Amino acid sequence: MDSLFPEEPARETSALAPLAERMRPRVFDEFVGQEELLAPGKPLREAIERDLLQSIILWGPPGTGKTTLARIIAETTKARFVSFSAALSGIKEIRDVMTHAEGLRRASGRRTIVFIDEIHRFNKAQQDAFLPRVEAGDIVLIGATTENPSFEVNAALLSRSRVFVLRGLTLEEVAAILARALGDNERGLGRERVGVEPDALGAIALYANGDARSALNLLELSVAAAPIIEGERRVDAARVQQAVQRRALLYDKSGEEHYNLISALHKSMRNSDPDAAVYWLARMVEAGEDPLYIARRLVRFASEDIGNADPQALTVAVAAKDAVHFVGMPEGNTALAQAAIYLATAPKSNAVYEAYNRAAGDAHNDVAQPVPLHLRNAPTRLMKTLEYGKGYRYAHDEADGVAGMDCLPESLAGRRYYRPTDRGSEAELAARLEAARLIRERKK
Numbered sequence: 001m002d003s004l005f006p007e008e009p010a011r012e013t014s015a016l017a018p019l020a021e022r023m024r025p026r027v028f029d030e031f032v033g034q035e036e037l038l039a040p041g042k043p044l045r046e047a048i049e050r051d052l053l054q055s056i057i058l059w060g061p062p063g064t065g066k067t068t069l070a071r072i073i074a075e076t077t078k079a080r081f082v083s084f085s086a087a088l089s090g091i092k093e094i095r096d097v098m099t100h101a102e103g104l105r106r107a108s109g110r111r112t113i114v115f116i117d118e119i120h121r122f123n124k125a126q127q128d129a130f131l132p133r134v135e136a137g138d139i140v141l142i143g144a145t146t147e148n149p150s151f152e153v154n155a156a157l158l159s160r161s162r163v164f165v166l167r168g169l170t171l172e173e174v175a176a177i178l179a180r181a182l183g184d185n186e187r188g189l190g191r192e193r194v195g196v197e198p199d200a201l202g203a204i205a206l207y208a209n210g211d212a213r214s215a216l217n218l219l220e221l222s223v224a225a226a227p228i229i230e231g232e233r234r235v236d237a238a239r240v241q242q243a244v245q246r247r248a249l250l251y252d253k254s255g256e257e258h259y260n261l262i263s264a265l266h267k268s269m270r271n272s273d274p275d276a277a278v279y280w281l282a283r284m285v286e287a288g289e290d291p292l293y294i295a296r297r298l299v300r301f302a303s304e305d306i307g308n309a310d311p312q313a314l315t316v317a318v319a320a321k322d323a324v325h326f327v328g329m330p331e332g333n334t335a336l337a338q339a340a341i342y343l344a345t346a347p348k349s350n351a352v353y354e355a356y357n358r359a360a361g362d363a364h365n366d367v368a369q370p371v372p373l374h375l376r377n378a379p380t381r382l383m384k385t386l387e388y389g390k391g392y393r394y395a396h397d398e399a400d401g402v403a404g405m406d407c408l409p410e411s412l413a414g415r416r417y418y419r420p421t422d423r424g425s426e427a428e429l430a431a432r433l434e435a436a437r438l439i440r441e442r443k444k
Contacts, residue, residue: 018216018217018220019181019188019189019216019217019219019220020212020213020216020217020220022187022188023177023180023181023184023187023188023216024067024068024071025065025068025072026071026072026075027072027075028045028049028072031065031068031069031072032169032173032176032177032180032212033064033065033167033169033170033173033212034064034065034166034167037164037166038069044056044164048072048073048076048077049076051076051077051078051079053073053077053113053140053142054140054161054162055134055139055140055141055142055160055161055162056141056142056143056161056162056163056164057119057142057143057144057145057149057153057158057161057162057163057164058070058142058143058144058145058164058166059145059146059147059148059149059163059164059165059166060146060165060166060167060168061146061166061167061168061210061211062146062211062213062214063169063208063210063211063212063213063214063215064166064167064168064169064210064211064212065166065212066117066144066145066166067117067144070083070115070117070142070144073113073115073142074113074115077113078110079110079111079112079113079140080101080104080110080111080112080113081112081113081115082097082101082112082113082114082115083114083115083117084097084114084115084116084117085116085117085118094126094129094130095129097112097114097139098129098130098132098133098138098139100112101114101133101138101139102133102136102138104138105136105137105138111137111138111139111140112138112139112140113139113140113142114130114139114140114141114142115142115143115144116141116142116143116144117144118144118145118146119143119144119145119152119153120145120146120147120149120152120153124154127153127154127157128154128156128157130157131154131156131157131160134157134160134161135160141157141161143161149163167210168209168210168211169208169210169211169212170210171202171205171206173212174204174205174208174210174211174212174215175201175202175205177212177215177216178196178201178204178205178215178216178219179201181216181219182194182196182219189219189220189223192223192233193231193232193233194223194226194232194233194235195232195233195234195235196219196222196223196235197234197235197236197237199236199237200222200235200236200237200239200240202237203237203240203241204218204219204222204240207240207244218240218243218244221243222235222239222240222243223235225239225242225243226239258289261280261283261284261287261289262284262294262297264276264280265277265280265281265284265294265297265340266297266301266305268280268344269301269305269340269343269344270301270305270348272344272345272348273344274340274341274344274345277340277341277343277344278337278340278341278344281294281336281337281340282333282337285329285330285333285336291324291329291332291333291336292321292324292325294336295317295320295321295324295325295336295339296321298317298320298321298336298339298340298343299314299317299318299321301317301343302314302316302317302318302343303352303353304350304352304353305343305348305349305350305353306343306346306347306348306349306424307349307350307351307352307353307426308349308351308352308420308424308425308426308429309346309347309348309349309351309421309423309424309425309426310346310347310424310425311425312346313342313343313346316338316339316342316343317339317343319335319339320335320336320338320339323335324336346424347423347424347425347426348423348424349420349421349423349424349426351418351419351420351421351426352418354419355417355418355419356417358417359417362412362415366411366412369409369410369411369412370409371409372406372407372409372410373386373387373388373389373390373391374389374390374391374392374393374405375392375407376388376389377389391405392405393405398443400439402436402439402440402443403440403443404439404440404441404442404443404444405440405444406440418433420433
């Protein structure tokens with residue numbers, strides 16, 4: 001396999017390499033998980049084994065086999081294989097590879113497979129540099145990313161590639177990978193005298209959160225720190241707990257998981273499910289999300305999804321924001337939880353949200369109507385001469401507190417933007433608004 005970087009290690013893995021690197025599968029028979037993509041007879045595996053692969057994007061969480069799959073392709077294909085990382089390469093390196101690939105194709109008809117780890121780190125100009133050679137068939141592009149390709153890969157490049165989604169590994173799959181590492185005499189820990197209790201193995205699989213690399217790293221750390229008892233390193237669940245200290249939660253404040261979790265929180269509250277709401281909130285807080293970002297979303301929710309069905313909701317959300325700002329974290333977590341639970345249990349209405357959207361639509365789409373004269377202020381003599389304020393009726397002087405005058409431009413008279421529901425406080429509001437409307441009509 002060719003590389004842009006001479007210092008990149010050879011395919012033979014050193015005994016000093018981390019356990020996760022030593023145990024990296026070399027053939028499909030060693031690959032654990034992703035059977036829906038890589039089981040015998042599946043299209044992706046067939047294309048790889050028959051060396052007919054076209055450009056693909058491998059999208060999935062860390063430690064699910066993206067780089068491993070690329071390396072298996074490298075060992076399988078007869079094409080020239082070039083590997084480099086988007087985190088370390090620039091436009092010049094890309095152009096050099098593209099020039100070489102074009103020359104090789106013209107001279108011998110041989111394709112070049114280009115594997116790009118972390119393709120989401122490339123900017124638009126860097127990604128565009130691949131496009132002509134992909135279109136010409138000089139290269140087959142394999143991109144690996146933990147981010148949603150819809151957001152991170154150029155549309156033109158994405159349209160010429162097939163996206164394969166790799167899922168996080170199950171507990172059973174991670175446990176199988178750990179068991180293989182413990183029993184492998186060549187690359188794993190099989191030659192060492194190591195005893196790992198079943199509950200410790202289960203704890204490692206749980207803490208890894210579907211990430212094989214993280215699981216193997218934790219196993220290696222736990223074994224290295226384990227006491228030697230009767231010539232054997234003993235690893236129990238307590239030893240694993242000491243090694244991990246705190247579970248690493250999959251989260252990227254600027255990536256898709258950020259939006260997935262806030263969406264889950266918002267939709268759980270909207271569906272009046274406080275248990276789900278507090279769970280998704282905890283997922284975000286424990287992963288290190290900015291608490292003020294969460295507070296801002298709660299404030300927005302209070303207006304968008306509750307509104308006047310419970311006017312107190314906005315007060316609670318703003319109070320949570322102030323509490324987090326005042327006491328900081330982690331003490332502010334309960335203020336956020338209190339607000340999320342309150343919002344989830346409050347009566348729901350999007351009538352305020354819809355009212356604004358309807359009004360904004362008219363503001364954008366209709367001719368900007370002048371303010372009716374009777375609603376204009378008249379602080380100068382000229383304005384009074386021009387009849388600013390003429391016909392205005394002071395509502396507090398009316399017996400019912402409502403004057404018989406229109407407050408919308410003439411072309412929009414009678415338009416109803418706010419349509420309260422019959423839920424919560426809005427049921428009472430609806431009755432009051434209808435009464436006021438009837439009074440206005442009668443007084444006209």
